[in-house]
Amino acid sequence: MLALWMLAAAALTAGTVVLGRPTSNDVSIPGTDAQRAHELMREGFGPGMDPGGTVQLVLYDKDGPLTDEPNKSAIEKTLTDLRRVPHVVEAQTPFRMGGIAANLRIGVITVRMEGHDPAKLTENTKRLTDAAGPVRAAGVEVVPADSSTPADKEIKTGPSEIIGVICAMLVLLFAFGTVVAALIPIFAALISIGVGLGVIGLLGHLVDVPKQAPVMATMIGLGVGIDYALFLLSRYRRLLAAGVPVHEAVRTTVTGSGGAVVFAGGTVIIALSALLLAGFPLMRTLGWITGISVVCAVLTSITLVPALLGLLGHRVNALRLPFIGRKARGAHTPASGWARLGLWVAKRPWTVLIGSVAILAALAAPALGLKLGALDDGYGEADSDARRSYELMAIGFGPGINGPLIVIAELDQKIEDSDPPPAIAQVLAQRVEHTEGIAHVAEPLINENGRSVMIHAVSDYSPSDPKALDVVRAVRGIDVPGANVHVGGEVAGMADASERIAERTPLVIGVVVVLSALLLLLAFRAPLVAVKAALMNLVSLGAAFGALALVFSFGLGSGLVGMDAPASVNAGFVNLYFFSVPIDSYVPLMLFAVLFGLSMDYEVFLLTAVRQAYLRTGDNRQAVAEGLGSTGRVITSAALIMVAVFVAFIAYPDPLVKVFGVGLAVAIAVDATIIRGFLVPSTMVLLGRWNWWCPKWLDRILPPLSIAEHGDDEPEGHGDGRELVGAGGQGKNAV
Known part of the structure; x- marks a missing residue:
């Protein structure tokens, strides 16, 4: 199994290197007014009307007018050189109506191309910029204007990925205390990402793949891949500590915890697949292609991770670090700190419930002020060409020239x-x-x-x-x-996008909540738990949107997350670090899909442990306390890894990545602490036996797929002596 996965990763990676990774810049919105305008624009209006067919070079001379004779001569020589570049059919002089600013120091050369590859806009722009050497030699600044669409902007996140992996490694070392155990989730996740990115790269030859797809796949795949392997590894080490033989421990781990991983991954895939209903080819493709990385993470978790555990055996605890981590406890012995918290919550559920709701309401309240809009290049990286050309164009021709x-x-x-x-x-x-x-x-x-x-x-x-x-x-x-x-145009497209999203958002949310609840119903055969779990995930979304509103809409620390203040903002510490930033209208819907699936992972892990404890004891309060105690440390470690990965992406200069990083990091942190640590346990204590109530007619028609019925089965001689029977999961000692 190990050899097969490594060969698959190597072969797919080699395939993408040899054959390339074709991407598409299809950002059309079928059926909208802006889309109809763009279709008409390509029909008989001359060259350069296709996507990526027009490139603008902004000229600026701080020392004098562009109309001075040396500048004019250099510009004419540049126009001649530009017309010699392959695929260029027209290069318009800046000395035309609308081509030069009133101050005569800022001008625009418009280049139109045909027969080129629109997907290679960056390469084409660089070739044209290099051809402007005569103007540059005359002391005139030449900056290419950013005429790309959102799909043209290739996001390269190598440093962020490396930082995320390093942070994850540190968390795993602290959690397990051994180098070997810490390396297993990292290795499995990297193999999973390698296979997933290879599949996505080769799919580009068959279907349209946006340039953002590899970034989204890496972010999500890295997080869930490490989390799923962490969950299985923790279970395996507890079984070894209880004296279970290696191969039986592997079997038991995959039988129970592996099933939880499959269902958890299923909820993520459902949430991402709901983007198929968003009405945008770009978002639709992003949804199902990102789901490929989750499928790879699930498959590596239930095949590659068990293979590694079987090969390593007890050596999984090798290379122990001094003073770090704890020795794994037995299969039914929860970590003392989380167990005490579980008992504390179980004794005062109403107090915990009211306090949790109040805190979450306060965190979500700012979301009412969330401001959506177009995040233009005026908010881009301060030293980038896109930001510089945006500011020069705005100074010379007014702010509207950029849209x-x-x-x-x-x-x-x-x-x-x-x-x-x-x-x-x-x-x-x-x-x-x-x-x-x-x-x-x-x-x-x-x-x-x-x-x-x-x-x-x-x-x-x-x-x-x-x-x-x-x-x-x-x-x-x-x-x-x-x-x-x-x-x-860009502004008209954003207006249509906002309307389409407002129209489709209720449908997407409804489908995700209903399908996720049905999946949880299959997993736990408990209607109330399934519905409650789906609704709880919406709560963490409120906190995420509240954080986005505080940081970006209200501007409380937008500069502190690395955003560069637009040129229109006055100088001064307060203005440079606290200023409002619009959020693209499609971001909340994408965040919803991603966050709902990720939050459901922790819900599945916690409910699995509570259900298993309930089947052994029949005591709901004790089951809640024991479930929280046995999974608290695992969920906390997994959440820390997720938060570290997403915070690392905040350091990336692209504003959109920063928005996703802040939203994802806050949501996961809130979900793993307040919601899973307090809100969910308190509601389960209050519901009592109703948690696991299932009508007989429903129990008869549900397929026998419950993940908790075998999740705590122990090999003979190593369990607690209680037998689990019945398709509905009612143990002998269950009420």
Whole structure:
């Protein structure tokens, strides 16, 4: 088994190296007004209208006007060199209407390309920037404008991954106290990620794979891969400490804890798969492709990890570190600290319940102020080309130039291109120009077939300003007889995305909650526990969104997580470290899918232990205390690893990664402490025997898949002498 997994990882990695990792930048939103505008834009309006077909080079001379003779000569030489670059069909001079700022120090060279690979926008932009050598030699700054879509932005997170693995290793060393035991989850997770990324890379030759997919797969796969292996390893070491022979300990571990891992992974996959209903090809693909990494994590946990345990035997406890970790306890002996906490919660459930709800409500309250919007390049890394070009364009041409509107009207009757433009084109341009919030309108362009008109318009507001969305709606409301007006561009796309997400969010949440509850019903054969567990996961989401609102929407420490204040913010310590940052409208839905699945992992692990204890003792209070005691340390260690991985990603300069890092880290921390340590145990104590109530008719129709019925089976001579019987999981001593 070990050889098979290593060969699979090596073969798939080699395959991606040889064949490449094709990716797609499909960020279309089918059925929206912006999508229709983009489709019309590609039909007969000249070169460079395909995705990645236009590249802008921003010029800036701090010493004098670009119109000075030395600068003009250098610019003309650069235009000649640019036109020689392969696939370039047009290079527009900055000395044109709309091409140079009023101060004459900032200009834009617009390059249009055809026949190139749109997926290689970064490489094409670098080639064009290199061709601008004559201008650079004249002392003029040349910065490529960021014309990429969200899917074009390839996120390289190597340092963050390394930091996350190192932090996970430290937590595992402290938890187990032995080097060998600590290395097993790391090794299994890395093999899992290698296989998963290899599969995703090769799938790029068959289906559209977004560039964000490997990043999401790595983040989720690393976290769950280590967690699942940790859960199995902890169980195995407890069985060894109880005197169970190696191979019987492996069998028992996979029979019980392995089943819990399969069901826990299933909830993560369900939550990610729900993104299929989001209405976006990008999010839909991200959902099921990221699910591949979870499948690999589950498979390595129930096959590779047992193989390693069988090979190592008692050597799993080798290379013990002094003064770190504790010796594994017996199979039914909970860690004393968590056991005492469980007993304390069991004695005062109402107090704990009320206190937990109050704390969680306070954490979630700021979520009411969560502000969604477009996270434009004005919030990008301070030293990046995207941020620099954004600021230069805003200074020279106004903030709206970074998110122009593409207004395209479908005409009822064919018109001919002429100078001046036909009457209907002029009327349309005038109506757009006189719309409140529009700063500038370019000359209208007529389609080759004469059935559509395109107008580029610039608003008074930056793409991240909520007022920019109002301008889009106002332009879409223009009524010109004989013309059907559509609006595209980045801002229009964000407006349509917000509406689509608002429309689909209830459906996605409902499907995730219902399917997860059904999966838990199969796992534990307890309807109340299944419904309660699904609802509890929504509570941790409230805390995550509350943290996002505090940090980004209210700006309480946005600079402290590494965000760079936009140029419009005044200098000063307070302004540089505490400023509001918009959150992209699709982020909450993606966070919901990821967090719901990850939170359910800990719920499954805790409920499995409580159910097993209940089957042995028949005492609900004791079962809750024992379940919390036996899993508290494992869940805490797993949560620390998750939090460490996600916090490491906060250090990455991309703002979107920071938002995900903060949200995921806070949610996991709250989930593993307040919710699993206090809220869930207190509610289970109060429900008593109702926790495991199941109507007879339901018990008869449910398939025998319960994970807790065999989860605590001990080999003969090593158990507690109690026999488990019945498909419904009722032991002899169960009430």
